[in-house]
Amino acid sequence: MLNTYIIGASGYTGAELAKMVYTHPHLNLAGLYVSANSLDANKPLSELHGQLKGIVDLPLTPLVDPAAVAAQADIVLLATAHEVSHDLATMFLSKGCQVFDLSGAFRVKGDDFYSQYYGFEHQHQQWLEKAVYGLAEWNSQAIEQAQLIAVPGCYPTASQLALKPLLKSGLIDKNQWPVINAVSGVSGAGRKASMVNSFCEVSLQAYGVFGHRHQPEIATHLDCDVIFTPHLGNFKRGILATITAKLAPGADAEKVAAAMQKAYQSQAGQHAVRLLGEQTASIQNVVNTCFCDIGWKVQGQHIILTSAIDNLLKGASSQAMQCINIRNNYPQLTALV
Ligand SMILES: NC(=O)C1=CN([C@@H]2O[C@H](COP(=O)(O)OP(=O)(O)OC[C@H]3O[C@@H](n4cnc5c(N)ncnc54)[C@H](OP(=O)(O)O)[C@@H]3O)[C@@H](O)[C@H]2O)C=CC1
Ligand SMILES: CC(=O)N[C@@H](CCC(=O)OP(=O)(O)O)C(=O)O
Structure with missing residues (x-):
């Protein structure tokens, strides 16, 4: 023990x-x-x-x-x-x-x-x-060797898990920066009382426009510039990121699906991403779970992806536990499902 x-x-x-x-x-x-x-x-x-x-x-x-x-x-x-x-x-x-x-x-x-x-x-x-960046599905080899693991932020987790398979396969036209609009529940701001998380002050609205610290975190680890706008919603927990991007010449729905399968096709229990195909992700289906649900649809040269996580779990603590499991050679979802 x-x-x-x-x-x-x-x-x-x-x-x-x-x-x-x-x-x-x-x-x-x-x-x-x-x-x-x-x-x-x-x-x-x-x-x-x-x-x-x-x-x-x-x-x-x-x-x-x-x-x-x-x-x-x-x-x-x-x-x-x-x-x-x-x-x-x-x-x-x-x-x-x-x-x-x-x-x-x-x-x-x-x-x-x-x-x-x-x-x-x-x-x-x-x-x-x-320090090794603890995006569990993508960095497991480095996590296995690390003494210090920096668990990713909540918005960066939802955003990167959706975009990384497509970027790695060269399916995104990086000249048009992917646009990430994401809504978070109020628990993302932590437990301490403040005006930001006070019940009567919370209303669905954007914040941190062009200045949120997660924009450079996402862009650095994706190696791709992005436009990122977070929103605060009047619910307790969960994040939904809706991401619009332009596909690279020659990319199509079939290639997108193949890239997603390649990234996340390993057996259940070995990672925490669930692919929804053309269904859209919802917060209800991931709250209180360790999963990131990802859906997408292609029309012409554009793709819209939806990615949902529980900010407190896959966006923080369950991803930390995945990292502990990887680092210590336990099955990746031990204590999580
Ligand atoms: N909430 C979320 O969705 C996410 C949070 N994170 C990050 O995870 C971290 C924790 O977030 P969250 O749980 O929301 O934060 P909370 O504000 O809910 O909790 C912070 C905790 O730290 C304790 N604390 C404060 N100062 C010290 C200190 N000097 N020494 C020891 N303990 C201390 C607090 O207790 P007390 O003040 O009584 O000492 C409290 O237990 C933050 O860095 C946050 O940015 C990352 C991803 C998502
Ligand atoms: C709703 C809300 O306030 N969310 C937090 C993000 C929480 C998170 O991911 O944490 P890190 O601070 O560890 O990066 C924010 O925007 O600052």
Whole structure:
């Protein structure tokens, strides 16, 4: 059994992780942590997340001595804000722990990226260089070898899983940037109260227009420029991305279907993508599951793809668990289906 610790366990993704680690046959849920001065210190996790009552009643321990945690840990899951993960990760790494970071702190290599999009100067360039991007269906070979895995963002997961098969097969005309419009439920903003996620303030609307940090994350890892516009919807969880792109000369519906099959044809249980063909993806079918559903339709030289995930699961915690499974040679969907 691998001793597994969750930092940021009281948050939305942290609570999902706690349930998964608890049910995993090879992981021992060894400790749940919150910040040193957390208002929730020492409360049972199940007091905050009632669905875990009788399942995960472990207390939320204040993280006052990360080195002591590191000394006991095989695996550390950082379900913390970008700056917190940035500051904590290297200490766990230096003690030899496997670190799976759900934040954006180690996702994108590149000068000035963090100062421009995250508002802080990255202080750990060597680890940033070594970090492996945890897009499970596409990076498994690198994930198997990595000590630090940067779990992708939620919008980037939905977007890349749909576009990557077509780009890899040369079926997209990159001169016309794919256009990604995506709607997220409010849990994407985390559990902490703020005006953005306040019930009476939430209305379906675009945000981060031409400035969201996920645009460069998507473009970098796809190696293709994109137009990306996120929207906030008045529902709790789930993301639907609707993506419009121009096909390359010679590409057609048959070639698109073949590229999708080639990318995601392996047997059930080995990855978390479900192909819908000409059906459209819906949030209802993926919420509370680890799956990304992808549908598409071709008309002439254009394609419209729809891609749906649960932002807290395939967009964060279940993708982190897929990465743990890959890294430790367990079946990829262990504890997820
Ligand atoms: N929500 C989503 O859909 C997605 C989130 N992510 C990323 O995952 C990470 C977690 O997100 P989410 O679960 O939504 O966040 P939440 O805001 O819901 O939870 C954050 C957690 O971190 C804890 N925390 C805050 N400061 C510290 C600290 N210094 N040391 C230890 N723990 C701390 C909080 O508890 P307390 O404040 O009481 O200490 C809380 O448990 C973020 O980086 C987010 O960007 C990625 C993809 C999707
Ligand atoms: C609805 C909402 O606010 N969503 C978040 C994205 C959450 C996510 O994917 O996380 P990372 O911050 O880890 O990249 C946002 O737009 O900032």
